[in-house]
Amino acid sequence: MSQRNRRVLVRAIDDISIEEVPVPRPGDNELLIRSTVIGVCGSDTHAALGRHPFIDLPYRPGHEVVGVVVAAGEGAEDFAPGTRVIIEPNLYCGQCAQCRSGRYNICRELKVFGCQTPGGMADFFTIPVDRVHRVPEAMSDLQAALVEPLATPVHAVAKTGDLTGRTVAVLGAGPIGLLVVAAARHAGAARIVATDLLETKRERAVRLGADSALPADAADLVAQAHAVLDGPADVVFDCVAREQSMAQAIDLVAKGGRVIVVGVGAPGPTPIRLDLVQDREIRIEGTLMYTSDDYRTALDLIASGSIGTDAIITATYPLEDAAQAFAASLQPEHVKVLITVTAP
Known part of the structure; x- marks a missing residue:
């Protein structure tokens, strides 16, 4: 495997660069994932503009991620290399009253992968195995990239x-x-x-x-x-x-x-x-984010064909053009801008 690992670093909306960092190794109960498609979220552009109340600059984005498993740490072997996955980016403690009641989306210690921690807008990243979902075989990567954005509305509607x-x-x-x-x-x-x-x-x-x-x-x-x-x-x-x-x-x-x-x-x-x-x-x-039930509903809704990618996705950019992708996301005519990653 190539040891090159490019990762997007956002210092400001006009200061978005690519840093090179080591390819991480998966720890226990973690997966090493190669990114294939990453969405640029409205929260990403708000943060880049210095307007997000809960994301500090600089930050390393990427919470709407589709990828492929490269390697599994001990305890994560159920996900074989080559498995396509999407991530559920809410990182929760599992101990607070909200988590114990099943509402881990509002965990007292909640951190969001790619917002408060380095994210998946990179060639490779690691993430706990319980934060991933398999992508159905018949679903394209572009369709899968809409599951995370759809899960938030699904959760809001369910409320x-x-x-x-x-x-x-x-x-x-x-x-x-x-x-x-x-x-x-x-x-x-x-x-x-x-x-x-x-x-x-x-x-x-x-x-x-x-x-x-x-x-x-x-x-x-x-x-x-x-x-x-x-x-x-x-x-x-x-x-x-x-x-x-x-x-x-x-x-x-x-x-x-x-x-x-x-x-x-x-x-x-x-x-x-x-x-x-x-x-x-x-x-x-x-309403904040979602839980795994909302993810499954979103997966089913995308798989049904009810939401066409052409109605939502308006532009794609390669990882090296992440700055242009952020700029495009700020243009009113765009809806969802995606970043694609070519296998090294």
């Missing part, structure tokens, strides 16, 4: 309970918003309206299951959305998480309804109308 026959509004049609639309439709939502500033993204939202997609800056947005849904939304998913989108969410949701905050908010306070929250018994709830 609302049974969506069958209910109405939904999705604010923001970036990668997560588009996949929330798909997950909500899969979960049985009766009618879905999405919003975004860009017409191209609104068109994608309709392709993925929205009944209508409206300009996010429309002066009469609430009235238009209520017309599509035949009344206020039972559930609003805020995939933007800014003051304006939260204000829209409060106005869009029905009395007794629920607002799920999916997007990563900016550091600091965000004003909301507490008088309306109280008077209308609106429930506002955050």
Whole structure:
């Protein structure tokens, strides 16, 4: 095996480089994985811009990773070399009350691979064996690259309970918003309206299951959305998480309804109308990442063919062009940008 191991280092959005580090050796219960496809997440670009509240610069990204097992440490031999895998990047303690209840996605000591630890935007990396899932044989690497991004919307939708026959509004049609639309439709939502500033993204939202997609800056947005849904939304998913989108969410949701905050908010306070929250018994709830159940649901949904890669993936770049991939991800017309790694 080649001893060359390139790894992306992000110091700032205009200072993204490739460092060369030794190929790691898998420890007990670890796998050595060769990366094949890595997604550039919105959290990656937020961090590169210095705007992510929980990722410090510099950092070494890569939490949306598809790869191939190269070697297994003791205790991880169930994964033979050549096995294609995706990673579940939440690294949890397993001991706190949240972990013991099965909610390890909000572990008290949670670290995210590729956010608070060096990630998989590299030729090779190691990761605990319990953090990987096998890729079905019939699934392409590009399809597999959408499983991790889809798992977050699957988890967000699952938090609302049974969506069958209910109405939904999705604010923001970036990668997560588009996949929330798909997950909500899969979960049985009766009618879905999405919003975004860009017409191209609104068109994608309709392709993925929205009944209508409206300009996010429309002066009469609430009235238009209520017309599509035949009344206020039972559930609003805020995939933007800014003051304006939260204000829209409060106005869009029905009395007794629920607002799920999916997007990563900016550091600091965000004003909301507490008088309306109280008077209308609106429930506002955050959602973070996913658990293995959400991963399995996302795998099944991708495998079903319900979500085409062409509706989400808009560009690919080789690893050596990671800086260009980050720059492309900041362009409004792009949805999901991927980095591909050629076997050394």
